[in-house]
Amino acid sequence: MHVSAHDVPLHRASDAQHAKQGLAGREMLIETAFHTRDVLAPDRFSCWREHISQTYVPMDVEDDSTADTTVSQRFLALGAVQLWTMEHSPMTLRRTQKLIQQSDPELYHLSLNLRGTMGLTSSHHEAQYERYDLVLHDTSRPHLLRAITSHGEDTILGTGLFVPRKLLPLPENAIDSLIMRRLSAREGIGALLAQFLTQVTRDSGSYRPDDGPRLGTVAVDLLSALFAHTLDAGNTLPPESHQQTLALRIRAFIQANLHDPQLAPRTTAAAHNISTSYLHRLFQHEEETVAAWIRRQRLEHTRRDLADPAQRTTPIYAIAARWGFPRAADFTRTFRTAYGIPPRDYRNQAHGDGE
Template sequence: MLIETAFHTGDVRVPERFACWREHISQSYVPVEVEGDSTVDVTASQRVLSLGAVQLWTMEHSPMTLRRTRKLIQQCDPGLYHLSLPLRGTMGLTSSDHEAEYERYDLVLHDTSRPHLMRAITSQGQDTILGTGLFVPRKSLPLPESAIDGLLMRRLSGREGIGALLAQFLTQVTRDSGSYRPDDGPRLGTVVVDLLSALLAHELAAGKSLPSDAHRQTLGVRIRAFILANLHDPQLAPSGIAAAHHISVSYLHRLFQHEEETVAAWIRRQRLERACRDLADSAQRTTPIHVIAARWGFPRAADFTRAFRNTYGMPPREYRNRS
C-alpha cells in the first residue's frame, strides 16, 4: 500500500474541529490563513499519498477560503507547483493580476511562492466541495519556469486529450491506492510528472510561446508521455511515434541522442519494468505470464521470455516465484 496520511474532522470534538482543520491544512500543505464559519460543525477530510517527491492529495470539506500572503511565503516557501482538479463544487483563485473560477474537471496550476487567495464554493444542493490534485516541486518539471509562468491559473481541460489522461490517472491512483506497494510511489510520481509536463508542453506548443531549445525539450516530454500511454501496443515503434508527432524518424533519434538508450531500448525497458511490477504483485499471482506479457506489448511469449532473461538474468516464472 502507498504511504498515506489522512485527517478527518469526525475524529475531533465538535468545538475544536475548525481550529484543528485550520492547523492541519497549514501543516500538510503550506502555511495559509483559513477563513470559514467556525461556529458550524465543520466537515472536512484529507488524504495525502506519497509518490516520491510528488504528493497526491484528495480533500472534501465545507466552503472556506485559503489565503497565502507574502508574510507566510517568507516564513515558509517550499517551491511547489500546486495542481488542482475540482470534482464537486467551484474553486475561485485570485492573485494580483488574475482572477478566475474553475468548474468540475478544470485543471489549474498555481505557484505556492506567489500570494493568492483560493475560494471553495459548494454547488447547489451540495454541502461539501470535493477535489484532488498534486504538490509538485518546481524543479522536477523539465520546462523553463518562465514558460510555465504563462500557464499559471489558466483553465486547462481535464475532460479531453492529455488533460483527461492526467485527471484519470489522479483519480484512479487515489481510488486504487491499496493495490500499490510503497516502492511503487516514486514510479507513479515519475509518471504523473511526465503527464503534467506533457500537458503543459502541449499548451505551450499550441500557444507557440516556446523558444527553440525549450520546444525540443517539451517535445521530448510529449513523446515519452505518448510512449507510456501506448506501451500495450505491440506495433509501437519509432516510425509510428515520429508520424504521430509530425517529425522524421531521424529527428526522433536526435531527440534521444544525449540519452543512455535508443528510443527502442527505452520502450523495451519501460515495458519490462511494468511487467516486473505485475509479476511481483501478489494480487496478480494467478494471472498467466503470457497475459502480463501481452498487456505490456509482448504478444509472443517467447520474445518476452528472451528479453526478460537477457535483462534480469532469469526467466519470468523464476522471477515471479522469488518475488
C-alpha cells in the same frame, strides 16, 4: 487535540513531518493520511488549520460549512513530487504576502476539481473552475481559494500535485502565462494526466516504496507535456526548449499507446514527423534508450495489474496483451529478465498465495 496520520503497507508514516520530507525530495513512495473524524468535534477546525500549515504552507482557513468541519486528506510522496487527494466541506483558504514571507517552498500547485466548484482570486484576477477543470497556481503568489459544493452535495473532492518549480523544463515566464488558466482534463494530455493522478491514488497499495521517484518523473513529464501543448511551445520557445517539449510530447504519446504492439522507436518517430535517428538524439542523455523506456513502461503496467486484487482472475496473457505483449512466451521471458521471477510467481507472491 490530536492528529492521526495512518500507517500504510508501503512505508510507515507516523505524522505530518513525512509529508514535508516528501516535498524536500525523499526518494521513496510514502503515504500519509489525515481525517477530521479522528479528532474530537470541538477541535476539528483548529486541528485542520494547524495540519494544513504543517503539511503544505501556512494558510488562513475559514470553514464555510454549517456543520462540523469535514476533511479527509491523503498525500503520496513521489520523490520530490507530492500527489494529494482531499474531500472536504466548503471552506475558504487565503495565502497572504505575510504568510509567504514566513514560509515558501517555491512549489507549483496543480488542482484537478472532481466535485464541487472552486473559485480562485489572485492579483486582480478571478476565475471559477468546475468538474474536470485543471488549474495551476504557486506558493509564491498571494491568492484566495473558495471551495463550495454544488448540485446538493455535501463535500468537495479534488486531487492534484505539488511540484518544485525547478523540476519543470519550461521557462518560468512561459509557465507564468498558465497561472489560473482553465485547462481541460476531459480530453487529450489533460485527460491522460487526470487518469494518472486518480489511478496512482487508487492503486497506491500495488506500488513499492522505490517506485515513488519513477512515478514522480511520469507526473512531471505529463504535466510538462500538457503545458507545452497548451502553450504551443514549438512556435514560441527557443530551440533547446523546443527539443525538451518535443521529448515530453513523445513520452506522453508513448504512455497513451503502450497497448499497441506496433509501438516502437520507428512508429513513434513517424507519428511526430521526425526521423528515428533524430528521436534517438533527443533521448541520448537519458538513462535508457527509447526502446528500453517503452519496454519498462509496459512491464511496470503489467506488474501493477498482476498485483491488483481486482484483476486476480484476469488471465496473465490478457494483461500482457493489454500492454503491448501479444505473445505470452515473449512476455514471460521479458518479465523474468526484468524482475527475476516469472509473472505467475510474481502474482502469487503479490496475493500471498501459498503462505
